[in-house]
Amino acid sequence: MINFYGTPTLETDRLILRRLVIEDVQSFFTNWMSDERVTDNLIKGAHKSISESVERVTNIVNEYEDQEFCYWGIELKATGDLIGAIDFYHFDLTTENCEVGFTLGYEWWNQGYGTEALKAVMEFGFRHMNIHKIAAAHNIDNPASGKIMQKVGMKQEGLIRHMIRNAKNQYKDCAVYGIFQEEYLV
Template structure:
């Protein structure tokens, strides 16, 4: 992710873990702290979801966030994703502490119905 005005790098976003049998994938993103709460994550996720569904014909896009970071879940909700559950000890941080994550998903058919 980069700022439109200056081209400055502010974060990263990517579709990954493509499953050829189901046509499902995941999305992950990270934004530098300086740019939190400015709408950049919401804008980037919207563009990547649109690309995945309209250009790549992905069936479902999933994402997860550490429960310590509810702002990331808000970005997912703003883009039409729905929380599907929680996975215990999904990640381990730098301090070797296990963290639970909320799992979100969005189907292409739901995306198209909502007119996103």
């Protein structure tokens, strides 16, 4: 059985993973959600105005009432900046599997933060939540995302053609990855 604890604060060497609060809206919008370099790799497009981010962050904050909601803001300890977000979603209570998604602001790419955040939620997901399998997918134009999946021990399981259609109406082929709890905990 999956143990749901909501979204507790997790800490790594350089990061604090924590719940978003409504005061995070400006950082959420400025640091990644309005930036096409970041959102090009996601299904939903960039936010054009801060009101879209107000609505999204308000929804996230309200969803924390649900114990099954796992959505962390990624805060950089050194500066206090909110630099991205990472979440578990699509929990399947029959298989006890879920998926993980992550986003970092462009300014903070390629400094190991994505890997560090993914490791932290995987540790929490497998050791404390008792998730059976964590899966993820990235479009093949976005190799950095696949790289961090590999770096935390996820294995590529296949490639799905036209798995997503992004906000620019482009179909993308995606590589799918996964890792089992028993593989992680060896």
